[in-house]
Amino acid sequence: MRTQAELRQQVVLNIILWIVCLFGFIVPLVIVITTSFTEENSLIANGYRIIPRETSLEAYRLLFRAPGKMIDAYIVTILQSVIGTFISVLIMGLCAYAISRKAFxxxxxxxxxxxxxxxxxxxxxxxxxLNTQYLGLGDTFLIHIVHNLANAFYLIVMRTFFKNIPESLIESAKMDGGGEFLIFARIIFPLAMPAFATISLLGLLDRWNNWFTSLVYIRDESLYTLQFLLQRILRDFEFINAIAAESVTNIDIQLFQAPTESMRYAMVVVAAGPMLMVFPLFQRYFVRGLTVGSVKG
Amino acid sequence: MTNRLRKSATLLICLVAVSALAFATGDAESGADSSEEVQLQWLATGPGVQRDFDEVMGIANEMLADYVPNTTFEMEIVPPPDYRQRFDLMMAASEQLDIAWKGWMQGYAEEVNKGSYLPLDDLIDQYAPAIKEEVPSWLLTAGRIDGELYIIPKFEVHYWQMGLHTDNAKFEQYFDLEGWMETVAIDTPYNTVTPDLYDAMEEYMQTLRDAGVGGSGFSPWVFTMPRGEDLVKGPPNWTYTMPAVANVYRPGYEWDFTVLNTYERPETIAFFEKMAEWREEGFIREDMLSLANPRQFENTDAEGYDIWFHNYVNPLGTDYTVETRWSQLHTRVAAEPFPFVQPTPNDGNTIPRTAANPERAIQVMALMQTEAGADFYNTLVWGIEGRHYNEVRPGRIETIDYAGQGNADSPYGLWKWALGNVWNAWLTQADQSDDLFEYYEAQHQLGIESPFTGFNFDTTNVVNELAQIRSVLSEYVRAFMSGYYEEDLYAEFLEKLDLAGVDTLIDETQGQLDAHLASINIPKTGYIQ
Incomplete structure (x- = not known):
């Protein structure tokens, strides 16, 4: 039997340990956010600090200087992430279910x-x-959806998960007169919710962070994804800064000296913020043992 | 093999075969017949798609009908960071591309070796002779490989002359201009930074410090490697140079075309020693090595550098230039007596191998290069009068919403140097003088003429060595430039360069350079300008 004092000591130790761990995760995130609000020269002179010496909204002002483009990019990114993930998971689920069935x-x-x-x-x-010359998907919204619609790795993961679902469940549903689609929708889908949630989250993250599709296939700026637009803004400013430093001119080029360092962090906030809010929605599905108790005696 | 597996394999092979056949069917079209309607595909660099881009393209296409009948074009603008990837992808996919800008990020000799571009001589002679009449032959020479022309290099400024940059107020009060000019005029056989020049710079920085107005010393990031033309072309890295160099000799001195290892030259070692000395004395920022962009203090803020080198341009013909940069008055003064004229094919315009209509393409390119097409060229660059610019007087305009060159947020404004002959571009509020081009022309005449013009180093045989050498350079050189030179460390660095194959690179460069000199009839010994 542990004494009351020992128990209290253990609780205090645990709390300290968790606070340290929490800081390990939270402090970098806070630094990213505060750096994005730090004045560029102060950032260079004083380094990264939790509480900035001089604050500035310049990085955000430059990122959102063309709000129309940013809104377009958010819309494209949200639509392609949500629609793309939904269709992708549905197709992969159906395919994985079929190849998991011995009857096929x-x-x-x-x-x-x-x-x-x-x-x-x-x-x-x-x-x-294939995508541009045969399917005609170049510079269209559909390329964001169709490209990488099915991922072989995720498909194999899902198939493996489905294989663990007892065959007897499917057989009993069949005996009750259920067809394959009905069994998939009513039996398999609820039982495989953790697998669907995991693959959906991974797929959503992949699509949310996708910039390469825009780089290769998209020319129309209104179809850029958020990540690509942000990356392009930063690279444009770096390039303009370089050009401004080299050029010979009698005009004031103050406009071109962009705070590229704090802008990087503002980009992280702008790009990662929405996903940080989405993540908790998936968290409750990451549980195990949903099939426990579903098969009786 | 089971039956099922055999069937699967057969199906797979059939799919591959059908795909291969489908991809192999291309169509080669020719636009030689001028009555045939053709649309050219044009890839250029610029700030991206701007608000009025489509409208200006419509007007430019209407104008083009008067110059090259039955021809329209579709232009795609790709910003420089993404340009190479876009071009490579289009080439790999054999997409139609009739005119393409070639940028500094693409190796010219490598692209020619890959067969990316069509030779232009016959096309120019047959369809666009005006190009050779108006673009100087010395510029076209820079674009020749084995005698064949594959690019019309950008016709802009093709000389370099080192200049010292500093804050104008400090310059006016503390700079010893007379003493500086005497130091600059010291005669040396080849371009180099002399010890006297270092002393003059140090004296100026010390004067500023004594007067209580000193900044953060010297920025050693441009022009600081001992002068001598960088013979290994390719995407510039942050060192601005590669280990293989030959000196640039001044008029009256005999040229020695021996290719040297930059880092074994006494001037290089003296430079690194000087930086270490200045770091000890506080003339090199202590934190320079850790800065992501050490050039960011090249301004005249209190934290800014006192001095740094960059190109010297002075179209007004005064002893030094004064310009406004980031709201501060800024001065440039010459740090070398001669400009060095070195036209390069680093950027220019080409006709890719996937062109469907090279005959029409060369005619459109001629408009961009010659006076006959100046209106068309200026419309493409500046847009529509009253909307994107206002005319001040013939040949001079004031751009609206931006100055210098258009950016992604400008309603319209492409980059004049990416589209054609800058000599035909209208001057804007960003140009200091009406006589700008005459000044550049005079500098080209005055400068040391580079015997390396037209020498395009082919890296094919030393790709591995170059990769290893660049890795060694990235590990050490920045530290040496930031004032962290030590003899032992330097010996270790040279040893690693040796292991990386620097001698192979130098031998290869020497071989290619000798062949180049022979091709232009310059003797290896006894050559004096």
């Missing part, structure tokens, strides 16, 4: 094809040719 005679062949793309990608150029 072609499951090995289909699995082989999927595994093949997992090991050997088509490469950028053939994919680009």
């Amino acid at each position: 005679r072609m499951r090995r062949t289909v699995s082989l094809f999927i595994l093949f793309t997992f090991l050997f990608g088509g490469g950028l150029v053939p994919t680009y040719i």
